[in-house]
Amino acid sequence: MRTISFYSLVALISCLYLVISWVDYRFLCRKMSIFSNRFVRTGYWMLTSVTFCLIVYYWVIEPSANFMYVHGFYLALYIAFNWCFSQLAIILTIPFFYGCQYFMQLFAQPAEQAADNTPEMSRRIFLRKMASITPVFAFGVGTQGVFIGDTEIVVRRHQLTFSGLPAAWNGLKLAQLSDTHIGPFFNLDKLDYVAGMIRREKPDLLAITGDLIDDLDMLDETFARLEQLSLDLRHGIYYCWGNHEHYKNMGKIRERIAKSTVTLIENTHYRLMAGEQPVYIVGVDYPWANNAAERKEKRRQYIAAAHRGIPHGSFTILLAHHPDFIDDGFQRNISLTLTGHTHGGQIGIFEKPAYPLPFAYTRGMYRQKDNYGYVSVGAGHCLPFRLGCPAEIAVFHLGSFT
Structure with missing residues (x-):
């Protein structure tokens, strides 16, 4: 409305x-x-x-x-x-x-x-x-x-090592897709093209960090394609809400997800097992708020709810749309936090936004000790202009060291 x-x-x-x-x-x-x-x-x-x-x-x-x-x-x-x-x-x-x-x-x-x-x-x-x-x-x-x-979409590959990654998960490959905004500027042909790019990378799982679709007339076709893509992913597709889902009919999107093989993670977690060694995928909702203090409190609540039941010290990957969750990831010792939302400003100079953005984390990789946070510039946009900031798919190859 x-x-x-x-x-x-x-x-x-x-x-x-x-x-x-x-x-x-x-x-x-x-x-x-x-x-x-x-x-x-x-x-x-x-x-x-x-x-x-x-x-x-x-x-x-x-x-x-x-x-x-x-x-x-x-x-x-x-x-x-x-x-x-x-x-x-x-x-x-x-x-x-x-x-x-x-x-x-x-x-x-x-x-x-x-x-x-x-x-x-x-x-x-x-x-x-x-x-x-x-x-x-x-x-x-x-x-x-x-x-x-x-039309330009690039693949950004990242090799990350962790001391806490269980040995059974050494070599895990994770792809991230964010901010596609499927609709007028990102049609189903483009989604097919992106799905092909992801398949060529051969990831084990795909994380979708919000703002998936803007035109709900394309909802069924979108999830039909994601279901086909999930057949090529050993651990499937995991999806958290973005702010644009809140603008649309979330109930309708939720119903379609429930009929699909895509896993929605909303202030909760999902455990993946390799033998007896687990890895936890955590997902949180977009923290709507009237001010920064209220947003911070909502982030705290969402993170606390999502971590309920996860043993201390477990290897955890956090999926969030808002990049401020990277702070929460660092504070909670989360190994890898994947976010989007900023589009990288869509105009960049030397791999940085060309103008100030109201976020502490704006684009690319951030690190604190053994933990990483990543802000995807997105695979799409709701305004057709990118200069020095091409759309992207991010791929993370996780390794362990002792």
Whole structure:
């Protein structure tokens, strides 16, 4: 159900987008005379208006993936997001442009300019060329992020060693799939492709750490495919809730899981045995809360409930959607905590998010003594743009040492 805060957020983002479009246009007009042409101006604002309406329609109406494909809305929406992110790239380029202009003027040599106007002319030519490539650069960024970034999926492999891993479990291979958001931007063909990637890695089990599906019209087909995948996994598939499951019909998802071979772990644990040596898979719900203190308390409650009955010192793998559970994993001496939720910011620089995220753990592997925590950047997204942060499947090969 849509809330007033949701519509307020849509209105705020819409206003921001229109302001960015206006600033971009004023900059382009000032630096490139062609943008003052009536036909170019009309085309610019028509394209901006159409993309604006398409994106708002998608956010507010949330059309099904089937509707998007049948009516060609899918491609139109991708083009709209391409234009939108191109606009954002332009406004981020403007400070760089004026910074270059300022420093070129600052370090200009007045004596040379008085005697010969060539240095000044060279600067003008450089700035003019720089301005002319701005739209091309911005559109290239948009295309890279929306079309190429949407299709790229990588496998990240991690070799981890533990002193407490039972000998019978030495060599256990675990795959993690997170944040697929199956729906308009992650269809069933893509799920088949990802399932094929997982099969090629030959893991013993698959952990799904939340935000599996956004379009419940695809629920039956999704779990039918997961059931087929589980046949190739010695220890099956384990799944914990994410925040997007709470947005949808959790009862309907729960009913479908109950009919499948996928194991839902909700503030509880599941014991795997190899001979007489157990390994425990723990799963927790998403900690909805009004503030950080309340979220921390919910995490404590969920972890306590999930660990009830697990012998002290047992080798434990924790599945959670929210990355703050990595703290709980370290505090409880949990060997491996797998999380998602952040998408890695979807824009990265040198394997780190390109902008601040409100999480202590944002992307990749973290370690405290003999315990590990991992934040997957996700295999999908609910906004089609990735740059320097490709979607991923994570594979963990666990070994023991004495």
